[in-house]
Amino acid sequence: MMATYQKQIPGGVQDYLQAECYHKRRVERALRETFMMSGYDEVETPSFEYYDVYSESNALKQERMIKFFDPNGRILALRPDFTMPIARLCATRMERAELPLRLCYVGSAFGNDADAQSQRREFTQAGVELLGLPGAKGDAEVIALAIVAMKEAGLTDFQIDIGQVEFFRGLMDQVGMNERDAEQLREYVEQKNELAIELMLKNYPMGGEIKSDLQRLPMLYGGPEVLDEAQAISSHPRCRAAIDNLREVYALLEAFGLSDYVSIDLGMVQAIGYYTGVIFKGMTGALGYPLLTGGRYDHLLRAFGRDLPATGFALGVKEILLSLDSQSALRPQPGVQVLVGADASCVSAAYAYAQKLRGEGIRTAFCLGCLPQQVVSQARQLGVPKAAYADANGVRQLIEVKEGEA
Numbered sequence: 585m586m587a588t589y590q591k592q593i594p595g596g597v598q599d600y601l602q603a604e605c606y607h608k609r610r611v612e613r614a615l616r617e618t619f620m621m622s623g624y625d626e627v628e629t630p631s632f633e634y635y636d637v638y639s640e641s642n643a644l645k646q647e648r649m650i651k652f653f654d655p656n657g658r659i660l661a662l663r664p665d666f667t668m669p670i671a672r673l674c675a676t677r678m679e680r681a682e683l684p685l686r687l688c689y690v691g692s693a694f695g696n697d698a699d700a701q702s703q704r705r706e707f708t709q710a711g712v713e714l715l716g717l718p719g720a721k722g723d724a725e726v727i728a729l730a731i732v733a734m735k736e737a738g739l740t741d742f743q744i745d746i747g748q749v750e751f752f753r754g755l756m757d758q759v760g761m762n763e764r765d766a767e768q769l770r771e772y773v774e775q776k777n778e779l780a781i782e783l784m785l786k787n788y789p790m791g792g793e794i795k796s797d798l799q800r801l802p803m804l805y806g807g808p809e810v811l812d813e814a815q816a817i818s819s820h821p822r823c824r825a826a827i828d829n830l831r832e833v834y835a836l837l838e839a840f841g842l843s844d845y846v847s848i849d850l851g852m853v854q855a856i857g858y859y860t861g862v863i864f865k866g867m868t869g870a871l872g873y874p875l876l877t878g879g880r881y882d883h884l885l886r887a888f889g890r891d892l893p894a895t896g897f898a899l900g901v902k903e904i905l906l907s908l909d910s911q912s913a914l915r916p917q918p919g920v921q922v923l924v925g926a927d928a929s930c931v932s933a934a935y936a937y938a939q940k941l942r943g944e945g946i947r948t949a950f951c952l953g954c955l956p957q958q959v960v961s962q963a964r965q966l967g968v969p970k971a972a973y974a975d976a977n978g979v980r981q982l983i984e985v986k987e988g989e990a
Contacts, residue, residue, distance in 0.1 A: 596705030604905075606917040608708070611737050611904050612690050615710040618736045619688035622729055624712050627687050629669035631694075635659040638668050640887040641858060648696045650705065662694035667884070667896060670713050675888035683716030683892070690901075704902070711878070711898035715885070718893035720829055723862040723880060724836035730876055730897050731845050734866060737904050738913045742875075744845050745805075746864045747852035748830050749879075751814060754822030755798065759790050769798070770853050776802035804850035808834050814850050826861075833862060858884070864897070870910030875903030918947060919979065925951035926985040934985035949979070 593599065600608055620626065635651060638644050638661055650662040663669060666689045674685060690710040710733075714726050727744060734742050752773070756766045765788075772780040778799065785795045797817045804810050808831075815827050830848065837843050852863060859879040866876030878897025885892045908914050922941055926934030931952065941948040 594705070596703060598704075598706075603917045607905055607908070607914050608901060610915070611901055611908075612708070612710065614736045614738070615733055615899065615901075616688070616690050618733045619710075619712055619729070622686075622732070624686040624688035624729075627670065627673060627689060628691065629663065629666065629673060629689075631692065632660045632662045633669060633672075635661045637661070637672055638664060641668055641884070644668070650694050650696055663692075664695045665693055665898065666691070666709060666711060667713060667881070667898070671885050671894070672888050674713075674715050674892070675885050675890035679890060684722070685715040686712070687715070688712045708901040709898045710901055711896060713894060713896035715892050715894045717895075718882070720832035720836060720862075722893065722895050723829070723833045724840070726878060726895050726897060727833065727846070727862075727864055728837060728840050728842055730864070730866060730878060730899075731842050733899065734876065734904075737899075738908050738915075739868065739904065739911065740913065741911055742845070742866055742868045742907070743847055744864055744866050744876075745847050745849040745852055746830065746833065746862060747849050748826040748862055749853055749859050750822050750826035750829075750861055751818075751850055752801070752853045754820040754824075754826060755801075755818055757822060758818055758820045759794055759798070761788075773801045773851050774853050776851055778802055802851040804848075806847060808848065810848040810850065829861060862895070866899070868907040868910070870907045871903060873903075875900050875907060920949045921946050921979070922948045922981045922983060923951055923979045924948055924983045924985060930985055937983075937985055 616626065632652075635646075635649070636659075638649060639646070644664050649664050652660055654660055670687055670689070674681075674687075678685065688711065691708065692706055693709050694706050696705065712726065712729060714722050717725070727746065731744060752770065756769075761769065765784075769781065769784060772784065781799050781802070785798060788795070800813075800817070804814055811827050811831055811834075815824070817823070834843065834846065834848070837846055852865065854863065854877075858881060860882040861880035863879035864877075865874035867874055876897055876899045878895070880893070880895040882893045883891075884894060905914070922938075924934055924938040924941070935950060935952075938948045938950040
């Protein structure tokens with residue numbers, strides 16, 4: 585009797601068929617090449633690590649990790665993201681490496697994100713980590729690379745939204761809001777839920793002007809003029825430093841010729857326990873959620889015994905593919921250009937000829953023990969109007985190698 589799940593796959597994972605796999609690998613190659621040509625060296629970390637590697641992160645909820653035990657009873661976790669393993673790597677095996685470190689990766693991550701938009705348990709991420717370069721220069725470098733990477737992957741219609749978590753923190757300091765209420769307000773601001781913000785602040789003990797300013801947070805979105813609006817809201821040192829940082833980052837992106845891809849969003853305040861400065865996300869019209877997220881996380885490496893400024897981003901490869909499909913930007917998969925066949929008398933010569941064509945960059949299939957004409961005639965005898973294999977694989981030329989040829 586057949587096993588119940590023998591022909592099924594678990595929820596949250598998927599098979600990639602020929603064309604899907606071609607598109608996926610093409611995007612991965614484009615991203616990897618872009619990162620490496622920008623001076624980032626690829627690293628690879630294990631698919632699973634001790635749970636302790638991830639336990640200190642405020643951005644990774646433990647119930648969303650896929651956990652299991654090793655033979656000694658220690659808790660292991662499948663890699664939910666790449667930033668924490670790379671932070672571990674940087675603080676241990678690369679502790680004497682020259683700074684700044686520019687590292688990149690392409691690989692699978694895993695999670696139990698049943699309530700996430702994608703609802704996938706295995707997903708491919710590509711991204712970079714820039715370690716040891718503080719301030720706006722590092723922020724602008726990484727955001728610029730994110731823009732270039734999305735362009736090189738084939739996207740034409742996308743936008744990078746940039747925020748600054750220190751602006752929100754400065755406002756919370758200014759009004760003296762406790763941590764629990766600040767977190768609740770942060771969620772409402774992130775959701776741009778203006779009604780919930782108004783109701784929460786209605787009876788909160790603070791002046792009417794600052795309440796009005798806090799209610800404006802979700803609307804602080806647009807071009808560089810938003811920074812002037814934000815500066816008028818608060819003169820708190822943390823807020824002012826955050827705005828100055830964003831001005832410098834925007835000016836650099838403008839100098840790079842990339843400001844057309846950028847918007848300022850001071851209502852973007854996700855994961856402020858994890859990020860320490862600039863945050864950003866990449867959006868396309870095809871998706872209702874980000875295909876790229878990133879930001880500065882200057883305190884993360886302290887958990888591994890090394891204090892380094894750091895920033896980076898992660899791209900979802902599946903999200904890129906969905907966006908490319910919506911933009912009709914997926915290139916057709918190349919077919920087999922030549923089918924070479926031979927009978928038993930000249931297999932060696934035929935195979936050598938096929939290898940010669942492959943060496944010249946011609947995609948060539950080798951039909952051992954059959955002739956291309958036989959493939960065609962057999963297909964016709966079966967009632968197929970055209971050569972089934974040749975048509976299905978885009979074969980443009982059928983070559984029969986005979987004795988004494990090639």
